[in-house]
Amino acid sequence: MTFDFDKVIDRWDTHSSKWDGMEKAVGARGRDAIAMWVADMDFESPPAVKEALLEEVQRSTHGYYTGDLGWREAMSGWLSRRHGWEPDPDWITPTPGVVSAIGLMLQAFSEENDHVVVFSPAYHAFGKIIAANNRRIHNQQMINEQGRYRMDLEGLAASLPADARIVILCSPHNPGGQVWKEDEIRAVCEFCIERDLLLIADEIHHDLVYSGYTHHVTAKVMPEIMDRLITCAAATKTFNLAGAHVGGAIISNPELRRRFRSACAAAGLLSLPLFGMLATEAAQRHGDAWLDALLPYLETNRDLLADRIVKDIPGTRAMHIEATYLGWVDFTGTGLERSDFMKRITEDARIGVSPGPQFGPGGENWVRFNFATPRPVLTEALDRLADAFSDLRG
Numbered sequence: 288m289t290f291d292f293d294k295v296i297d298r299w300d301t302h303s304s305k306w307d308g309m310e311k312a313v314g315a316r317g318r319d320a321i322a323m324w325v326a327d328m329d330f331e332s333p334p335a336v337k338e339a340l341l342e343e344v345q346r347s348t349h350g351y352y353t354g355d356l357g358w359r360e361a362m363s364g365w366l367s368r369r370h371g372w373e374p375d376p377d378w379i380t381p382t383p384g385v386v387s388a389i390g391l392m393l394q395a396f397s398e399e400n401d402h403v404v405v406f407s408p409a410y411h412a413f414g415k416i417i418a419a420n421n422r423r424i425h426n427q428q429m430i431n432e433q434g435r436y437r438m439d440l441e442g443l444a445a446s447l448p449a450d451a452r453i454v455i456l457c458s459p460h461n462p463g464g465q466v467w468k469e470d471e472i473r474a475v476c477e478f479c480i481e482r483d484l485l486l487i488a489d490e491i492h493h494d495l496v497y498s499g500y501t502h503h504v505t506a507k508v509m510p511e512i513m514d515r516l517i518t519c520a521a522a523t524k525t526f527n528l529a530g531a532h533v534g535g536a537i538i539s540n541p542e543l544r545r546r547f548r549s550a551c552a553a554a555g556l557l558s559l560p561l562f563g564m565l566a567t568e569a570a571q572r573h574g575d576a577w578l579d580a581l582l583p584y585l586e587t588n589r590d591l592l593a594d595r596i597v598k599d600i601p602g603t604r605a606m607h608i609e610a611t612y613l614g615w616v617d618f619t620g621t622g623l624e625r626s627d628f629m630k631r632i633t634e635d636a637r638i639g640v641s642p643g644p645q646f647g648p649g650g651e652n653w654v655r656f657n658f659a660t661p662r663p664v665l666t667e668a669l670d671r672l673a674d675a676f677s678d679l680r681g
């Protein structure tokens with residue numbers, strides 16, 4: 288089966304946060320602006336998703352959902368097929384997305400004002416959900432070692448606040464695209480065991496891993512962590528189903544699972560969203576061939592973006608993206624002020640990007656570009672960037 292990732296889909300006026308919300312959020316204005324910020328893709332989801340949703344639409348009666356065992360089995364089956372880890376379906380709790388699940392975990396497993404550790408620069412929603420729950424973020428800035436981030440556990444050992452309760456490991460990492468090696472994951476697990484911390488492993492980007500790299504499931508790397516580990520997984524990033532807003536919290540420890548489910552119950556979240564459940568189950572049951580076709584397409588986009596940006600904007604450096612469809616570009620070497628650099632991207636090239644500072648300490652001089660878009664759109668964006676910075680090429 289072939290899939291047409293080159294097909295350009297007009298996403299304006301579709302309630303798309305990435306497109307319809309772009310001007311307000313990141314400033315790129317006009318109908319010819321190109322959205323390269325929010326982490327969803329501009330491709331069609333797998334055909335099996337459309338079929339499952341169409342079947343539901345044809346029935347035309349959309350009441351409350353029940354019977355999520357099949358959904359949990361589909362997630363476990365996917366993890367087993369793709370990542371060699373088959374969690375018991377009973378360990379999995381469906382959640383309304385990963386970020387909201389993390390919010391519920393903060394409520395269940397920490398107190399107000401407690402610290403939550405994040406390795407920055409890190410996905411900005413971690414900081415937002417930590418603050419929204421009146422917890423405090425402890426940003427442990429990563430070290431950029433020859434173009435690859437390293438989590439600074441020595442620094443964390445020295446700076447860890449006494450009231451730190453939880454560590455969030457983003458694996459693979461957003462932004463920066465690191466696929467953590469087994470010894471890197473093991474070191475974080477050992478740290479959490481030593482310091483009596485709960486570990487939340489957000490593995491939502493687990494499937495978007497490029498050739499030469501293997502995602503290592505935290506639970507598999509270090510079974511000894513299982514008692515204090517919550518793994519967040521989802522089909523939404525992989526299959527372009529972010530709007531379905533469904534994830535899974537995988538917890539083997541029965542007491543932690545009970546407390547997490549109580550937090551879900553307290554928020555009235557035991558009733559699950561019908562459309563999201565159908566879409567994500569179909570994707571994880573039938574989406575293998577689609578994903579296998581998508582990954583090389585994304586990999587070509589990744590290389591095109593990095594090669595052209597570095598060539599066309601002298602002084603920039605692109606981090607080597609091992610996973611995710613998010614390019615991460617350092618403009619320190621251009622000598623331009625942030626405001627000038629951003630103005631050229633947003634106003635001159637009319638491209639909506641994610642500004643680095645929102646990812647916390649270490650992100651100040653960086654910009655994140657989402658390259659999960661059809662190649663004609665990507666090429667147009669890169670041409671515009673080349674024009675916006677042409678004076679730097681002498």
Ligand SMILES: Cc1ncc(COP(=O)(O)O)c(C=O)c1O
Nearest residue numbers: 326384385386387410461491534
């Ligand atoms: C690391 C990470 N976690 C979670 C999410 C969002 O998850 P959800 O939409 O299920 O809340 C994203 C989206 O970009 C992400 O990058």
